[in-house]
Amino acid sequence: MPREETQTKTQAPPRTTEPRSVSEPPTTRAWTLRLVAVGLVLAALNLRPAITSLGALLEEVRDGLGMSGTVAGVLTSVPPLCFAIFGVMTPKLTRRFGPAAVVCAGMAAIATGLAVRPFAGSTPAFLAASALALMGIAVSNILMPVIVKRWFPDRVATMTGLYSMALSLGTSFAAAATVPLTSALGGKWQTGLGLWALVAALAVLPWLFVVRERRTTASAAPAAPAAEKAEARTGQEDQAAAAAEQREAAPALPIARSRTAWALAVYFGLQATGAYITMGWMPQIFRDAGVPASTAGVLLAVTMAMGVPLAFVIPRVAGRLRNQGPIAAVLGTCGLIGYAGLFLAPAAGAWVWALVLGVSNCSFPLALTMVGMRAGTGAGVAKLSAFAQSTGYLLSIPGPLLIGVLYQHSGGWGLPIALMAGLMVPQIAVGILAGRNRTVEAELAARGAAAAKTA
Structure with missing residues (x-):
């Protein structure tokens, strides 16, 4: 048995997928899994172009809408704000409609927002359309680990690496290709921004089929109470699925009482801080050091492109380890080296610092992997993912x-560089805490048992 599978099963129940109807043929389930995998990759490709394509054309958008510098500055902080606000809504939406339906709606929101905002005609309308797209990104962000945990419980690290790689690819490609594509299509910034709506619309299609498939299967299953369904199932796999179904319906976890959840949340926040600082300010650091503007842009693209291969490798390595803390320490150390280089010799070692900081920014796929491994059920992953993100x-x-x-x-x-380097220290510390081999369910149960004994 592969070590990755063993690790997953030691931390979580054998199954966290939705129970399969006894009448559902194996071929249908295999087809659904393939469709989910395709939808997962297409969804991940659309989780950043709304942000990075705007950054590439921000000057043209400002001139076209008469946007002030202050509003443009605030605009760069809108994505994490929307991710925080709309992410809180995700667990309730998931319980009500199911993760596949919510991701499908999220992709539709991204496509609609990206199609509308170039032609909004005013700054408020542009911001509103951007917020719609970011809402779709926020809920889909939260549910990527949930989708993986539910449909691929024994391949968490592999599938996390796959969609993390797709996310990094979409991020870097949108940043690099938006300006050339805009020029090739006539030079209008509206066209350059609007074309990404087509990619998002494509991502809606597989999820429509997944939602239809799940609803068809559910309607074909005999109506019976959960206890009767569990008694009717035969075989160890179906009994495990019945138990997983009952756990999914259990009351919500008091996730905010978990130290592991807080460690993950702080780690997620610190790595996101580093990523947004890098995307927003690193080219200016190089330009102020005497690096030509065109080269500074290429250096940023190199930093972002590092996430494409490493986003696939790191989750697979993390999934084979009982403790992911050492990986968090290595990535944080790379950040310290990169910022030290920017402080001491930004121009002389520019390519080295860009590469090293690109490695450090791969804390994001590591954080996503740990979210999937620090909870034992699909409901727990949804709750933990929403809280941490x-x-x-x-x-x-x-x-x-x-x-x-x-x-x-x-x-x-x-x-500023001293502050960036200083933030790496707590990031390493909380990464080590978040990487410990435990689940939030077990942690909260142990705390509850301890409190009961003292009472």
């Missing part, structure tokens, strides 16, 4: 703004 993105909002304030008032990059 919503809280984390909320914590990340001040970072890029604070860097800008320090840069403006100090007149250089010494203090």
